[in-house]
Amino acid sequence: MTLFFEQILNGLQFGIMLFLLSAGLTLIFGIMGLINLAHGSLYMVGAYIAAIVAEQTGSFLAAAATALLATGVIGVVIEFLIIRRLYFRDHLDQVLATFGLILFFNEAMSWIFGRQPRFMNIPEGLAGTINIASAFPYPLYRLVVIGVGLFVAGLLYALVQRTRLGMQIRAGATHREIISALGVNIRLLYTLIFGLGALLAGLAGVMAGPILSVQPGMGEHILIQTFVVIVVGGLGSLRGAFVGALLVGMTDAMARAYLPILLKQVTDAATASGIGAGLASTAVYILMAIILIGRPRGLFPTHA
Amino acid sequence: MHKSHIFLIVIVFALFAILPGVAALMDQPYLLTVGTKILISAMAAVSLDLLLGYGGMVSFGHAAFLGVGAYVVGILSFYAPVLAAGGWFDGREAVIVWPVAILFSVVIAVIIGALSLRTNGIHFIMITLAFAQMLYFITISLEPYGGDDGLSLVGRSRLAGFSLSDDTSFYYVCFLLLAGFFWLCQKIVLSRFGYAIRGIKQNPLRMKALGFPIYRYQLVCFAIAGAGAGLAGALSANQSEFVSPDLLHWSKSGEIMVMVILGGVGTLLGPVLGSIALISLEEGLALLTPHWMIFLGIILVIMVLSFRRGLYGLLMRGSNE
Amino acid sequence: MNNSIPILEINRLAKSFGAIRAADDLSLQLMRGECHAVIGPNGAGKTSLIAQVSGLLAPDSGNISFMGQKITTWPIWRRSQAGIARSFQIASIFPEFTVGENVVLSIQAQKGHSFRFFRNPQHEAQLAKLAYSVLCQVGLEAKVNARAINLSHGEQRQLELAMALAGSPSLLLLDEPMAGIGSTDSQRLVALLKALKGTVTILLVEHDMDAVFALADRITVMVYGKVIASGSPHEIRNDADVRAAYLGQMV
Numbered sequence: 042m043t044l045f046f047e048q049i050l051n052g053l054q055f056g057i058m059l060f061l062l063s064a065g066l067t068l069i070f071g072i073m074g075l076i077n078l079a080h081g082s083l084y085m086v087g088a089y090i091a092a093i094v095a096e097q098t099g100s101f102l103a104a105a106a107t108a109l110l111a112t113g114v115i116g117v118v119i120e121f122l123i124i125r126r127l128y129f130r131d132h133l134d135q136v137l138a139t140f141g142l143i144l145f146f147n148e149a150m151s152w153i154f155g156r157q158p159r160f161m162n163i164p165e166g167l168a169g170t171i172n173i174a175s176a177f178p179y180p181l182y183r184l185v186v187i188g189v190g191l192f193v194a195g196l197l198y199a200l201v202q203r204t205r206l207g208m209q210i211r212a213g214a215t216h217r218e219i220i221s222a223l224g225v226n227i228r229l230l231y232t233l234i235f236g237l238g239a240l241l242a243g244l245a246g247v248m249a250g251p252i253l254s255v256q257p258g259m260g261e262h263i264l265i266q267t268f269v270v271i272v273v274g275g276l277g278s279l280r281g282a283f284v285g286a287l288l289v290g291m292t293d294a295m296a297r298a299y300l301p302i303l304l305k306q307v308t309d310a311a312t313a314s315g316i317g318a319g320l321a322s323t324a325v326y327i328l329m330a331i332i333l334i335g336r337p338r339g340l341f342p343t344h345a
Numbered sequence: 346m347h348k349s350h351i352f353l354i355v356i357v358f359a360l361f362a363i364l365p366g367v368a369a370l371m372d373q374p375y376l377l378t379v380g381t382k383i384l385i386s387a388m389a390a391v392s393l394d395l396l397l398g399y400g401g402m403v404s405f406g407h408a409a410f411l412g413v414g415a416y417v418v419g420i421l422s423f424y425a426p427v428l429a430a431g432g433w434f435d436g437r438e439a440v441i442v443w444p445v446a447i448l449f450s451v452v453i454a455v456i457i458g459a460l461s462l463r464t465n466g467i468h469f470i471m472i473t474l475a476f477a478q479m480l481y482f483i484t485i486s487l488e489p490y491g492g493d494d495g496l497s498l499v500g501r502s503r504l505a506g507f508s509l510s511d512d513t514s515f516y517y518v519c520f521l522l523l524a525g526f527f528w529l530c531q532k533i534v535l536s537r538f539g540y541a542i543r544g545i546k547q548n549p550l551r552m553k554a555l556g557f558p559i560y561r562y563q564l565v566c567f568a569i570a571g572a573g574a575g576l577a578g579a580l581s582a583n584q585s586e587f588v589s590p591d592l593l594h595w596s597k598s599g600e601i602m603v604m605v606i607l608g609g610v611g612t613l614l615g616p617v618l619g620s621i622a623l624i625s626l627e628e629g630l631a632l633l634t635p636h637w638m639i640f641l642g643i644i645l646v647i648m649v650l651s652f653r654r655g656l657y658g659l660l661m662r663g664s665n666e
Numbered sequence: 667m668n669n670s671i672p673i674l675e676i677n678r679l680a681k682s683f684g685a686i687r688a689a690d691d692l693s694l695q696l697m698r699g700e701c702h703a704v705i706g707p708n709g710a711g712k713t714s715l716i717a718q719v720s721g722l723l724a725p726d727s728g729n730i731s732f733m734g735q736k737i738t739t740w741p742i743w744r745r746s747q748a749g750i751a752r753s754f755q756i757a758s759i760f761p762e763f764t765v766g767e768n769v770v771l772s773i774q775a776q777k778g779h780s781f782r783f784f785r786n787p788q789h790e791a792q793l794a795k796l797a798y799s800v801l802c803q804v805g806l807e808a809k810v811n812a813r814a815i816n817l818s819h820g821e822q823r824q825l826e827l828a829m830a831l832a833g834s835p836s837l838l839l840l841d842e843p844m845a846g847i848g849s850t851d852s853q854r855l856v857a858l859l860k861a862l863k864g865t866v867t868i869l870l871v872e873h874d875m876d877a878v879f880a881l882a883d884r885i886t887v888m889v890y891g892k893v894i895a896s897g898s899p900h901e902i903r904n905d906a907d908v909r910a911a912y913l914g915q916m917v
Contacts, residue, residue: 070467126650133403134649137606140599141645148638265474265595272471312488319486326475333468537780537787544760544771551758554720555775556746556833565781 043177048298049291054183056290057190061245062263063270063282064197065238071277071343072213073231075124076132078139080267081260082146083239087112087246088255089150092161095250101164108247109240116239120232128231147257156257161250186248193244194283201279210234266293269329275339284340289325296324349661354527354614357621361520365513377512378584383624384519385580388526390604390616392573397602398611399534400566401546405470405598406457406477410450410571412484412593414578417446419588420490422498439502439509446579447572453480454571458564474595481593495589502583509583519580523617526573530613533569542566607648609657618656671734673698673867674719674837679728681714681891688714689725690891696837701859701868703882705875707911711891712871713755716839719869720752721745732837747776751835755842757822761815765806765825768814769797772832797832803858804828820847827855837867844874856880879903887911 066080087108095104119142127135163182170178201207209230212220220227253259270289274281301317308316332340361384368376393407421428425436434441461472490496501509509515533539544552545559552559582588591597600623608619626644630637652659674696681689688711696702704712717723719730721742729738737745746752760768770793774780777793787793801807804824809817814825823843830838840859844852856877859868863881872878878885879899886896887908895905902908 123646123650130649133397133602133606133610137603138646138649140603141642141649143642144638144645145642148636148642152636152639261596265478268471269475272468276467315488315492316486319482322482323475323479326478329475330472333464333472337464337468533783535786536784537774537782539783540763540767540771540774540787541780543762547760547762548758550722551754551760551829552775553742554746554752554754554758555772555829556743557775557780558741558743562780 044298047177047179048294050179050183052291052294053287054187055294056287057187058245058249059267059270059290060194060283060286061190061241062267063274063286064279065241066267067271067274067277067279067282068210068234069238070271072210072234073128075128076135076139078136078264079142079146080238080242081264082143083112083116083242084246084263085150085260086115086146087243088250088259089154091247091250092159092255093154095161105247109243112243113236113240117232117236120235124235125231143261151257158254158256160254163251182251189248197279206233266325269325273329273332273339275341275343277343278341281339281341288328292328293325296321353660357614357617358524365516374512377516379624379628381516381519381584383620384523385577385584386601386604386624387617387620388523389574389577389601390620391527391530391613392570392577393601394605394611394613394616395530396566396570397605399539399546400542400563402563402566403470404473405595405602406473407574407601408593408597409477409480410454410574411578411581412480413450413453414446414575415582415588415592416484417449418442418502418579418582419496419498421445423490423496425499437500437502439504442502443576443579447575450571450575450578451568454567455564458567462560462563477593477595477598481590484590484593491589493590495587498582498586501586515583522576522580527613534613538562607645607655609655612657615655615657622656672696673733675731677729679718680726681718681723682726687891689718692891692893694886694893696867696869698867699864700883701863701870701881703870703872703878703885704888705872705878705885706888710888712888713841716752716841716871720750720839749836750839751830751833752839753826753830753841753843755845757826759814759822759825759829764811764813765801766797766810768825769800769828769832770794772829773797776833800828800832803831805854820851823847835866837869840868840870842872844872844877852877
């Protein structure tokens with residue numbers, strides 16, 4: 042039973058991180074019509090900078106702050122130099138250009154920081170476990186990640202529902218062609234959205250640092266799952282990104298935990314874990330396929 | 346067909362034809378290996394262009410068809426002693442094994458296509474990717490055939506009894522197969538089927554209104570593309586004498602797609618140019634610096650921002666002036 | 667030719683979009699060879715009618731029969747294969763192909779299957795001949811090698827019609843073919859459609875009353891998805907309900 046709750050929390054934690062990434066990506070794709078393969082690279086850059094600064098200064102807060110600042114700045118810079126020239130290009134050209142950015146960033150990180158995976162220490166105050174409902178221990182840090190993620194989700198909700206910028210974002214998601222006719226400064230809006238997406242990706246990277254190892258290519262692995270989330274959730278919908286991310290996170294955690302166990306009932310241990318691992322990796326895609334059959338445009342489609 | 350188009354084709358294939366000679370003259374057998382790699386990727390890229398550039402179906406799981414073709418070759422080679430002992434057939438005879446590889450790829454392509462074609466847009470891209478990922482994870486769990494580590498081949502296939510272990514002979518086999526496949530695709534895109542599939546790309550609703558059951562044509566296009574990729578996979582397995590799940594990884598699909606886009610979508614020759622360019626850049630830059638990926642990335646970005654129709658468009662524009 | 671059996675029967679068709687009734691217990695019959703015009707104010711459901719007959723839109727209830735067969739559930743392409751052709755209000759062509767290629771593709775759709783991988787259809791004598799004759803009919807033969815995307819707006823409309831005619835349809839659905847074209851072109855179009863009368867049955871949705879009265883054998887008037895009058899041009903001209911609905915637009 043504790044395994045079950047533990048996996049629920051793991052799924053929640055993974056889902057929250059996916060949400061931070063997919064929130065930006067769904068806005069960028071939904072509003073700007075841009076396929077940005079380099080989104081995962083911003084996540085990686087966030088993780089790297091946080092890891093390095095943490096190593097040098099020993100302060101997690103300093104690491105986080107620096108990483109967020111750097112990722113935001115880098116996001117705005119690449120938007121200005123490259124991304125804004127891609128908005129009206131064919132999707133395939135966007136794929137090629139942002140693929141080039143992936144190569145660039147992956148190798149840049151290798152060059153500057155070396156190819157060895159880096160490990161970030163869990164900040165001292167957050168190390169150790171806490172007893173959930175006096176029943177089982179769960180890493181405090183992961184709970185904090187969930188907390189931070191939910192807090193940011195709340196902030197995003199407030200931003201989108203209650204501010205002027207948020208109104209422009211919502212209008213942009215549903216009626217992209219009209220908002221410029223209404224006098225909205227599109228250039229600025231797009232840059233802000235891209236920068237916000239970069240910041241969120243960087244935050245996800247910072248929080249991932251102590252949990253996963255920091256290495257080149259880490260962005261691409263999670264990028265695919267991020268795309269699954271936004272397709273499941275519905276392009277351009279933050280609500281969809283939230284629900285989709287939690288669904289994907291839970292499915293992945295549950296599948297990884299329980300499939301090998303289930304398979305052990307029918308076959309021997311070695312085959313079970315072998316096939317189980319492979320099957321668990323595909324669980325998320327099967328989830329996506331099932332959802333798309335019932336709801337071809339995702340759970341919360343935005344465009345009319 | 347445009348004169349400059351034919352001229353460009355002749356030049357490219359002529360260069361391919363003389364490469365082994367040049368490699369021998371320069372005493373650089375390494376060039377032959379790179380050349381073979383280019384020929385095989387070009388075949389994969391051309392098959393994707395048929396699907397993507399002419400059919401308008403952006404499949405992000407093309408590597409799966411390559412992988413299936415490769416694994417058929419690998420697995421039959423694995424069982425070759427057993428097959429020989431039982432008097433069945435030669436598990437290393439290309440004339441038997443390669444068509445089987447193509448057949449399996451076609452079957453997988455038709456299955457994936459049949460399911461994916463129920464969707465469109467980004468959902469189609471994601472579904473094709475999902476299927477490819479499933480196949481990737483399946484091959485990883487194939488413990489008897491190496492699983493994660495991959496499977497080594499006993500040796501290359503024999504072509505009608507002749508050994509292909511000589512790199513030059515193998516190169517020319519790949520060259521002829523690429524030339525043949527390219528010619529076939531050229532014919533197809535200008536045939537009734539080709540016009541139908543291109544019409545579907547431009548205006549599917551109009552095609553339905555004209556009386557075309559578009560789903561069937563798209564599915565056949567998937568089959569043809571799968572066949573080409575399957576053959577490329579079989580050749581790839583032969584070249585390295587090794588198959589591994591990496592061949593089905595989504596980054597492989599991405600690489601092939603990059604070749605098509607870089608070279609020029611919907612031009613058939615473009616993907617060949619893209620294959621030449623990408624692999625040459627990878628190999629060439631690697632000689633200059635271990636951090637060649639940074640420069641490759643920058644070059645790709647610059648190319649996209651500067652040229653609209655890929656390398657093919659660039660060369661054709663130049664020749665028209 | 668048996669003129670007493672309708673070639674197209676629309677039976678109690680109903681289609682709603684939320685509160686809007688595009689078709690409200692709509693019944694209509696077309697006789698073989700006639701030119702039947704459907705007129706009415708905007709929002710009357712005329713375009714939805716064409717969409718439902720061509721197969722683009724599925725009705726909520728009711729059925730449609732073509733040449734005695736119930737086609738209500740048939741997909742678009744199957745109706746086209748049966749002989750129903752449609753021209754679109756906004757020209758729906760193949761921009762990358764030339765005018766000739768556009769028309770050949772339209773003919774090739776109706777002349778055998780297209781799972782042929784070697785011969786260029788532009789070189790098939792039968793297709794080329796038919797394509798040329800259709801292009802002459804609409805007056806576009808001089809532009810046969812022009813890329814469709816480079817055609818003027820009016821020429822694209824001509825191509826649109828050529829593509830609908832190319833398959834030698836039995837029933838032609840025309841959705842406001844006169845919209846936005848000049849008087850010379852509309853005169854030519856009227857002459858063309860007049861020449862087709864008798865061989866091709868035409869369902870004509872139109873606002874241009876001159877064209878309607880020049881061409882129509884019978885006219886049906888629709889308002890809010892309902893038929894309020896149907897009969898000969900003379901009867902419609904003098905109908906009080908029609909007058910009320912149109913308020914003197916027609917005299």
